Amino acid sequence: MLRNTGVQLLPADIAEQIIAGNRVVLAQAITLAESQRPQDVTLAHQLITTLLPNTGKSVRIGITGVPGVGKSTFIEAFGTWLTSQQKKIAVLAVDPSSSKTKGSILGDKTRMEKLARNPNAFIRPTPTGNTLGGVANRTRETILLCEAAGFDVILVETVGVGQSETTVRNMVDFFLLLLLAGAGDELQGIKKGIMEMADAVVITKADGENKKAAALACANYQQALHLFNAADSGWQPKVLTSSATENTGIAETWQLVQDYMEHVQTTGYLEKYRQAQNRNWFYESIQTQLLQKIALSEKVNANLARFESEIMNNTLLPSEAARQLLTEVFRGSI
Amino acid sequence: MLRNTGVQLLPADIAEQIIAGNRVVLAQAITLAESQRPQDVTLAHQLITTLLPNTGKSVRIGITGVPGVGKSTFIEAFGTWLTSQQKKIAVLAVDPSSSKTKGSILGDKTRMEKLARNPNAFIRPTPTGNTLGGVANRTRETILLCEAAGFDVILVETVGVGQSETTVRNMVDFFLLLLLAGAGDELQGIKKGIMEMADAVVITKADGENKKAAALACANYQQALHLFNAADSGWQPKVLTSSATENTGIAETWQLVQDYMEHVQTTGYLEKYRQAQNRNWFYESIQTQLLQKIALSEKVNANLARFESEIMNNTLLPSEAARQLLTEVFRGSI
Numbered sequence: 001m002l003r004n005t006g007v008q009l010l011p012a013d014i015a016e017q018i019i020a021g022n023r024v025v026l027a028q029a030i031t032l033a034e035s036q037r038p039q040d041v042t043l044a045h046q047l048i049t050t051l052l053p054n055t056g057k058s059v060r061i062g063i064t065g066v067p068g069v070g071k072s073t074f075i076e077a078f079g080t081w082l083t084s085q086q087k088k089i090a091v092l093a094v095d096p097s098s099s100k101t102k103g104s105i106l107g108d109k110t111r112m113e114k115l116a117r118n119p120n121a122f123i124r125p126t127p128t129g130n131t132l133g134g135v136a137n138r139t140r141e142t143i144l145l146c147e148a149a150g151f152d153v154i155l156v157e158t159v160g161v162g163q164s165e166t167t168v169r170n171m172v173d174f175f176l177l178l179l180l181a182g183a184g185d186e187l188q189g190i191k192k193g194i195m196e197m198a199d200a201v202v203i204t205k206a207d208g209e210n211k212k213a214a215a216l217a218c219a220n221y222q223q224a225l226h227l228f229n230a231a232d233s234g235w236q237p238k239v240l241t242s243s244a245t246e247n248t249g250i251a252e253t254w255q256l257v258q259d260y261m262e263h264v265q266t267t268g269y270l271e272k273y274r275q276a277q278n279r280n281w282f283y284e285s286i287q288t289q290l291l292q293k294i295a296l297s298e299k300v301n302a303n304l305a306r307f308e309s310e311i312m313n314n315t316l317l318p319s320e321a322a323r324q325l326l327t328e329v330f331r332g333s334i
Numbered sequence: 335m336l337r338n339t340g341v342q343l344l345p346a347d348i349a350e351q352i353i354a355g356n357r358v359v360l361a362q363a364i365t366l367a368e369s370q371r372p373q374d375v376t377l378a379h380q381l382i383t384t385l386l387p388n389t390g391k392s393v394r395i396g397i398t399g400v401p402g403v404g405k406s407t408f409i410e411a412f413g414t415w416l417t418s419q420q421k422k423i424a425v426l427a428v429d430p431s432s433s434k435t436k437g438s439i440l441g442d443k444t445r446m447e448k449l450a451r452n453p454n455a456f457i458r459p460t461p462t463g464n465t466l467g468g469v470a471n472r473t474r475e476t477i478l479l480c481e482a483a484g485f486d487v488i489l490v491e492t493v494g495v496g497q498s499e500t501t502v503r504n505m506v507d508f509f510l511l512l513l514l515a516g517a518g519d520e521l522q523g524i525k526k527g528i529m530e531m532a533d534a535v536v537i538t539k540a541d542g543e544n545k546k547a548a549a550l551a552c553a554n555y556q557q558a559l560h561l562f563n564a565a566d567s568g569w570q571p572k573v574l575t576s577s578a579t580e581n582t583g584i585a586e587t588w589q590l591v592q593d594y595m596e597h598v599q600t601t602g603y604l605e606k607y608r609q610a611q612n613r614n615w616f617y618e619s620i621q622t623q624l625l626q627k628i629a630l631s632e633k634v635n636a637n638l639a640r641f642e643s644e645i646m647n648n649t650l651l652p653s654e655a656a657r658q659l660l661t662e663v664f665r666g667s668i
Contacts, residue, residue, distance in 0.1 A: 045654035052648055141653065278645050278652050285656030290628055291621060293660060300620075311612050314386055318612050319475065320379035322619030326627060 011046040018149050019054055023122065026149045030124060033141040036292075048141055051148040056274070058147045059261055062168040064158045064194065065178030070204040070244060072111040074178055075155060077244035078253060079112070082153055083120040085254075089153045090146040091115065093125040094139055094164055122151065140171050140281055169197045170277055173270060174257050177201045181210060181217035196228055198237055200256050202249060206241035214241045233269045235260055299329050345380040352483050353388055357456065360483045364458060367475040370626075382475055385482035390608070392481045393595055396502040398492045398528065399512030404538040404578060406445040408512055409489060411578040412587060413446070416487055417454040419588075423487045424480040425449070427459040428473055428498055456485065474505050474615055503531045504611055507604060508591050511535045515544060515551035530562055533571055534590050536583060540575035548575045567603045569594055633663050 017025040033044040065071045079089050091112070115121045124142065143154050156172055158164040169175050177198035195201075201221050206214030222239040230236065238256055242249025264270040294300055303325055310316035351359040367378040399405045409425060416423050425446070449455045458476065477488050490506055492498040503509050511532035529535075535555050540548030556573040564570065572590055576583025598604040628634055637659055644650035 041657070045651055045657065049651050049654060052651065056648070141651075144651075275646050278648075279642060281652035282641065282645055282655050285653040286628065286634075286659065287625055289653075289656050289660055290624060293664065294620065294624055307616065308613060311616055312609050314390070314612075317379055317383050317386065317475075317478075318615035319619040319623075320383060321616050322623050323375070323379065325620065326623055330627065 011043065011050050014047055015050045015148070018051065018145065021150055023149075026122070026145060027124070029145050030142050033145065034138045044141065048144050048148075051144065054148040055144045056147060058143075058152055058154050059174065059257060060143060060154045060156065060172040061257060062156045062158065062165075062172035062175040063178065064165050064168065064176070065204070066180075069178045069180050071157060071178055073244040074202065074204055074242065075157060076112045076115045077242075077247060077250055079115045079121055079155065080118065081247070081250045082254065083118050087152045088120045088122075088150055089155060090122040090124065090149075090151040091155045091157065092139055092142055092146070093157045094168055122146065122149075139168075143171065165194055165197060170280055173264070173273070174199050174260055176253070178204050179217070179221065180204060181206070181213040195225070198225075199231070199233075199235060199260055200237055200253070201225070201239045202253055203239065203241045205243065206249065207243035207246045211241075217241075233260075233264055233273070234267060235263055294329075297329065300325065303328060345377065345384050348381055349384045349482070352385065352479065355484055357483075360456070360479060361458070363479050364476050367479065368472045378475065382478050382482075385478065388482040389478045390481060392477075392486055392488050393508065393591060394477060394488045394490065394506040395591060396490045396492065396499075396506035396509040397512065398499050398502065398509070399538070400514075403512045403514050405491060405512055407578040408536065408538055408576065409491060410446045410449045411576075411581060411584055413449045413455055413489065414452065415581070415584045416588065417452050421486040422454045422456075422484060423489060424456040424458065424483075424485040425489045425491065426473055426476055426480070427491045428502055456480065456483075473502075477505065499528055499531060504614055507598070507607070508533045508594055510587070512538050513551070513555065514538055515540070515547035529559070530565075532559075533565070533567070533569060533594055534587070535559070535571065535573045536587055537573065537575045539577065540583065541577035541580045545575075545577075551575075567594075567598055567607070568601060569597055631663065634659065637662060 014025060014029060018029060029044070029047060032040050033048070035041065035044070063071065063075060065074075075091060079091060082089050112123060116123050139156065143156070146154055154172075156168050158168040175197050177194060177200070179201055181203050203214045203217050203221070206218075218239050218241050225237045225239065228237075240249050240252050240256065242253065244250075261270070264273070307316065307321040307325055311318050311321055348359060348363060352363060363378070363381060366374050367382070369375065369378070397405065397409060399408075413423050413425060446457060450457050473490065477490070480488055488506075490502050492502040509531050511528060511534070513535055515537055537548045537551050537555070540552075552573050552575050559571045559573065562571075574583050574586055574590065576587065578584075595604070598607070641650065641655040641659055645652050645655055
């Protein structure tokens with residue numbers, strides 16, 4: 001273990017192990033990157049900085065869809081097929097609710113049983129950590145660690161709750177929306193704005209009795225997508241149907257990803273987009289770390305009780321109390 | 335105008351005007367409270383602190399419901415009826431999307447035409463301000479200003495998008511959920527958790543052909559609400575039907591609010607709940623103001639370009655850049 005033995009590995013040594021494909025060290029490095037302890041954060045940052053030249057070579061794919069759409073089944077089929085094409089794949093799950101249930105590691109491995117046993121696949125859920133919202137940053141660091149470990153395709157799964165799609169969209173190259181052919185109204189039930197973020201839509205469970213409805217939904221969505229303005233990438237989103245049980249639409253989905261990657265590499269969009277994502281990551285980190293700093297600040301905590309009692313007595317406006325507290329704490333320092 | 339003339343009114347003078355019921359000064363004070371300029375914030379805080387002894391005497395009611403449920407129509411009917419009972423009412427709208435459209439003031443006044451002309455009603459939308467999320471604080475300050483101006487009932491309307499219900503729930507005494515009797519599945523289409531926040535549910539448009547379905551929905555929801563644990567207030571949520579056009583369920587809704595207020599005043603819950611809300615407001619303000627401070631900090635801005643260029647060159651991890659920036663800025667100060 002990186003943390004629990006007396007032996008202190010240097011970041012360079014750990015980096016070497018990760019590049020060599022040592023899964024145990026990779027898993028421990030991810031745990032380190034997810035830690036909140038300042039010394040762990042420093043070590044993780046040193047490690048990933050060392051690894052930066054080895055990152056950026058994977059295709060980063062975000063996958064979203066409402067519960068019931070068959071996300072795990074699709075990822076299992078897609079991932080298994082990719083490994084059959086000599087690709088090494090990593091599956092990361094962004095689950096804002098997992099901090100409550102704590103059960104997601106087991107959950108993820110159970111629901112993608114076949115993939116979990118595949119030597120060329122690596123499945124890892126990302127816990128949200130604390131409420132100050134470090135989830136995005138930690139998953140980004142995990143992506144870099146997996147890239148350094150030689151994974152060719154990184155699948156980042158989001159559960160489709162709240163802001164998680166936007167979060168994931170901001171850390172991947174390609175964003176895939178899974179949809180179910182509904183009974184009747186095909187365009188219902190999709191959160192506003194998600195459709196606009198998608199580079200491709202896959203209609204799942206296109207088999208048996210569902211096949212016809214899926215084909216119809218496919219045509220409808222393709223038409224609907226034409227109504228949107230072209231994305232900044234200049235890429236026109238495509239719609240496909242897929243059946244995980246009949247293994248259809250899987251190779252086609254990968255072909256679409258490859259077409260997209262060729263397009264954005266040729267136009268230079270990919271490089272610019274990733275740079276913009278890193279800039280965004282920087283600003284998000286400033287906010288997150290700032291809030292953590294203040295939560296841990298002794299100067300702040302020493303003053304809280306006094307302000308709280310004035311607020312309870314209704315002699316001080318809460319927003320004014322915040323202003324006075326911050327003015328005292330930062331007296332001239334920012 | 336408080337800001338645009340050479341005449342500097344003192345907070346005490348403005349406060350006097352507001353207490354005397356001067357609507358023009360009230361509107362300007364709200365604008366002041368919504369301002370981002372540090373000198374306006376200071377003045378607004380002084381003003382509201384002066385007014386604190388005159389606040390807290392209204393009934394604060396939050397109203398939510400999806401678009402199409404007839405929220406404006408209900409508020410117009412409910413508000414008009416309240417004024418007929420010699421109540422002075424203020425309607426505040428929390429609209430996270432209004433910063434984009436900018437049209438909500440006109441929109442609000444048009445859609446509540448009758449109420450807007452009523453001398454005992456005051457309608458005011460709250461713009462979201464900036465993305466750093468000051469919306470909740472500003473609406474809270476507006477509530478206090480309206481209370482000082484003598485309004486008996488404050489209706490805070492939310493459009494039912496994203497986090498706005500939770501935001502509004504945290505600033506009102508009583509939370510009212512409007513629902514439509516759906517075709518068939520009555521319990522669909524309500525965002526998870528909203529139901530648990532409601533002190534009452536009103537089934538709208540309970541007239542004509544819809545009457546029967548509304549009565550059925552009413553019974554179903556009443557039953558569903560019994561499945562939840564009792565709220566901290568010890569209040570058992572009630573369900574009503576209402577028709578704004580036939581003016582049914584309006585007086586009954588107010589009776590319910592009064593029953594609730596009597597309950598929470600007797601048990602002492604109201605006082606504790608408002609104190610907890612103020613404490614929450616304080617912590618939210620710390621976060622919001624901290625992020626504003628950092629965005630405006632010269633020390634931060636002077637260092638940004640250097641870090642950004644290292645990030646663009648992929649020689650520095652974005653989260654590590656944030657750590658270094660904050661360490662430099664706050665060297666020993668927090």
